[in-house]
Amino acid sequence: MTEQKHILSILVDNQPGVLSRIAGLFSGRGYNIESLSVAATMDPLVSRITMITIADTQIVEQIIKQLHKLINVIKVYALTGTSYVQREMALIKVQAKPERRAEILRIVDIFRCKVVDVGQDHYTLEVTGDEGKMTAILNLLKPIGIKEIAKTGIIALFRESK
Amino acid sequence: MKLTGAQILMEVLKEEGVDTIFGFPGGVIIDVFDELAKTDIKHILVRHEQGAVHAADGYARASGRVGVCLVTSGPGATNTVTGIATAYMDSIPLVIFTGQVPTQLIGNDAFQEVDIVGITRPCTKHNYLVKRTEDLAGIVKEAFIIAASGRPGPVLIDLPKDVSNTKITYKAPKKINLKSYKPTYNPNMNQLHKAVKLIKNARKPIIFAGGGVVLSGGSKELTELAHKTRIPVTCSLMGLGAFPGTDPLCLGMIGMHGTYRANMSSGDCDLIIAAGVRFDDRVTGKTDTFAPNAKIVHIDIDPTSIRKNIPVAVPVVGDCKITLGYLNRLLDKEALGDLETKRKKWLDQINQWKKTKPLEYKQKNIIKPQYVVEKLYELTKGEAIITTEVGQNQMWAAQYYHFKKPNRFITSGGLGCMGFGLPAAIGAQVAFPNKLVVDIAGDGSIQMNIQEMATAMQYSLPVKVVILNNQYLGMVRQWQELFYEKRYAATGMEHAPDFVKLAEAYGAIGLRATKPEEVEPVLIKGLASPKTVIMDFAVEREECVYPMVPAGAPITEMLLV
Numbered sequence: 119m120t121e122q123k124h125i126l127s128i129l130v131d132n133q134p135g136v137l138s139r140i141a142g143l144f145s146g147r148g149y150n151i152e153s154l155s156v157a158a159t160m161d162p163l164v165s166r167i168t169m170i171t172i173a174d175t176q177i178v179e180q181i182i183k184q185l186h187k188l189i190n191v192i193k194v195y196a197l198t199g200t201s202y203v204q205r206e207m208a209l210i211k212v213q214a215k216p217e218r219r220a221e222i223l224r225i226v227d228i229f230r231c232k233v234v235d236v237g238q239d240h241y242t243l244e245v246t247g248d249e250g251k252m253t254a255i256l257n258l259l260k261p262i263g264i265k266e267i268a269k270t271g272i273i274a275l276f277r278e279s280k
Numbered sequence: 281m282k283l284t285g286a287q288i289l290m291e292v293l294k295e296e297g298v299d300t301i302f303g304f305p306g307g308v309i310i311d312v313f314d315e316l317a318k319t320d321i322k323h324i325l326v327r328h329e330q331g332a333v334h335a336a337d338g339y340a341r342a343s344g345r346v347g348v349c350l351v352t353s354g355p356g357a358t359n360t361v362t363g364i365a366t367a368y369m370d371s372i373p374l375v376i377f378t379g380q381v382p383t384q385l386i387g388n389d390a391f392q393e394v395d396i397v398g399i400t401r402p403c404t405k406h407n408y409l410v411k412r413t414e415d416l417a418g419i420v421k422e423a424f425i426i427a428a429s430g431r432p433g434p435v436l437i438d439l440p441k442d443v444s445n446t447k448i449t450y451k452a453p454k455k456i457n458l459k460s461y462k463p464t465y466n467p468n469m470n471q472l473h474k475a476v477k478l479i480k481n482a483r484k485p486i487i488f489a490g491g492g493v494v495l496s497g498g499s500k501e502l503t504e505l506a507h508k509t510r511i512p513v514t515c516s517l518m519g520l521g522a523f524p525g526t527d528p529l530c531l532g533m534i535g536m537h538g539t540y541r542a543n544m545s546s547g548d549c550d551l552i553i554a555a556g557v558r559f560d561d562r563v564t565g566k567t568d569t570f571a572p573n574a575k576i577v578h579i580d581i582d583p584t585s586i587r588k589n590i591p592v593a594v595p596v597v598g599d600c601k602i603t604l605g606y607l608n609r610l611l612d613k614e615a616l617g618d619l620e621t622k623r624k625k626w627l628d629q630i631n632q633w634k635k636t637k638p639l640e641y642k643q644k645n646i647i648k649p650q651y652v653v654e655k656l657y658e659l660t661k662g663e664a665i666i667t668t669e670v671g672q673n674q675m676w677a678a679q680y681y682h683f684k685k686p687n688r689f690i691t692s693g694g695l696g697c698m699g700f701g702l703p704a705a706i707g708a709q710v711a712f713p714n715k716l717v718v719d720i721a722g723d724g725s726i727q728m729n730i731q732e733m734a735t736a737m738q739y740s741l742p743v744k745v746v747i748l749n750n751q752y753l754g755m756v757r758q759w760q761e762l763f764y765e766k767r768y769a770a771t772g773m774e775h776a777p778d779f780v781k782l783a784e785a786y787g788a789i790g791l792r793a794t795k796p797e798e799v800e801p802v803l804i805k806g807l808a809s810p811k812t813v814i815m816d817f818a819v820e821r822e823e824c825v826y827p828m829v830p831a832g833a834p835i836t837e838m839l840l841v
Contacts, residue, residue: 131460135397135398135401135409138398138401139401142401142402143402146402176587179587180584180587180588183583183584184584186583187582187583187584189405189406189426189458189460189461190460191460192459192460193460
C-alpha cells in the first residue's frame, strides 16, 4: 500500500501528560509524527492537537483507532480526503546585504508576508500559508541565504458545509 | 465528615466491593496500610511486588472481579511493572495503588521517588497521579470503571504521601461521567446480517475463540453457536476453556504449538468466525499465508484488534457475549438446512487429520512431561484451576489438560511472563479457598518467584506446584536443538535447589517422582494433601513440544513428533 500524508485533528483533555501519552503511542508502535501543534481551544479544559503523519491507509486506520482508545482523547478527525483549510506560520531569518534588500522586499510583497525584525545584515520575515506557499518562498530565499527558521507546524480545520 | 486521603480510599474500596488486596508496604504508603488494617478488607502480604500483581491477576482471572494491589513508591512501584505488563497484554482488570513521595518533593529525586506514571504509561489502560485529596475518590471510582469495562486492563493510581494523610471534608463523589470513554458493547446489526449470510453459505467454516469470550462471560453463547451451526471450534491459548475441550466439535488450540487438525483446518477453511481474539503472531504464523481461502468475521470489543494483523471481511465491534447472543437469535430465524449432511465432509476431513496426526509423545522408561499433565488431568477430572509458568510447561498444560469451563486456565499468554504461575495460583486460591489450584511449572520459571511459597504458607493456601523438571530452560533449549544445531547456550539449569527440601524449608510438603510408575502415586498423595505441596517430577531432559510451527513459517507447516 502507498504511504500518504494524513492530517489528524485531535481534541484531548487539557491535562499534564496527555501529549506524552500520544507521543508515546506513536513511538511505541513505530508510527511517525511529521509535525505537531498543540494549544488550548475555546474551552480551557480541551486542547486541539494538529498532527501530520505519513502512513498507508491500513496504518492510519490503526493510528486513529489507537488514539481513540486513549482515555484522554475526546475526538479524532481525519482531515485528509475531506475539505479543510490549513495554515502554517514560519519565522525566517534571511541574510540581507544592502544589494539584496530590494529583492527580499519584493518577495515579501509578492508573498504578502511581513518583516518583523531588521538588523545590520538580516531581516526576519513572518510568513503564513499552506505548504505550497511555504515551499515556494523558501526556494526563493535559499539562494539569498537563510540564517535560521522556526515553523509552527500545520494547523487545520474542516470547512463547514455551506 | 473530615477524613484523610487514606480513610477516603478505604471508603471507596468498600463501596467498590473490594474484599482482598495484595500488597507490600513501605515508607510513603504506611498511612494507607494503617487504615487498611482497620477495615474488613483482607490483605495478603506477598514477598515481592511482582508477586502482588500476579496474585491480583490470578484472583481476577479466576473470579472475574477486579484485582487490587497496594505497594510503596520507588522500587515497590518499579517491581510491579512486569506484572502490570502481563495483565495489560492479556486484558485483565486490575487497579494498582503505588505510594509516591509528597507532592512538593515530586521531581526532586527524593528518596524512593520514581515517575511510575511515566514508566507505566505504555503498559496500563490508563493511569493517574493524584495531586489533591479532593480528587482521590473520583479518580478511584473512574479507575475501577476503566479497569473492568470495555476491553479490561490494569489501571495505576499514584498516591503521594500528603494526598493520603491530608484531612478534608469528604463527600461521596457523584456519578462518574467519562465523556470520552464509551466502549461499544452492542454490535451493528447490519454487520451481523452479513455474518449470518456468510455462515449460511460456508462449506468449511471454523470458529476461532479467544480470551475475549472468557472475559465477557460468553462461553454459553459460543457453545450454543457452535452446536446450532455445527461449526468446529478452535481456541487461542487465552481462549482455552471458552469452549469445552471435551466437545466433539473442539479442535483444540491453534497456533505455533496448536493441534494438527486446528492448524490444518485454518489453512483449509472458507470462513473463520473469530471472537475475542487479536490474531497474534503465535496464532497466524506467516500472516500472508494465514487462512488463504477464508473470509473472516471478526468480533471484538476493541476496534484496534480488528484489521491490525489480518484483513477482515466483516468487522464487528462489540462485546463477545452480547454479540454472539444476537448472532444466535438471528440464526434462529434462518433455515440452516440439514447440517449433518452439509458438514459431514468437512468434519470427516477434520477427524481424518485428528486420526492421522493426534497429539502424541513416545512413552519411554523415563517420565514424560506430557504424561504428568495427562495424569493430572485424569486425577482432577479436568476440574482443577490450572495456572502455568511460561515455556514448555505452559504448552504441555495447554495441550494435555482439556478445560471444560472458562476461567480455569490461568496463563501469561501475551507477555509470556516466567514466574507468573505460583503467585497467580495464590491469587486464584484466595478467590476460591475450597477449589483445587495447581501451578504447572518448569524448574526454570518456578525459581523466578519461588519466594511466594512463604506467602502461601502464611495464609495457609494449599496450592499445588507440579514441577516438570528437565534441568533446562526447556523452550529455549528446544529452539537451540531445532534451529541452533544444539548449541545450548545459557539454558542449562543444573544448579537448581532440591525442590523437596526447599518445600520443607518453607514448611510445605515436598514430593518427588523419578520413574514413570511413581507419577500417579505422587500426584494422588500431593493433590489429596490439605497443605501447600511441591511435586518435583524428573522428566525427560530433551523432550520437545510438538507440533511446532517455526517462527515466521505458515501455520500449516508443522514439525511433528
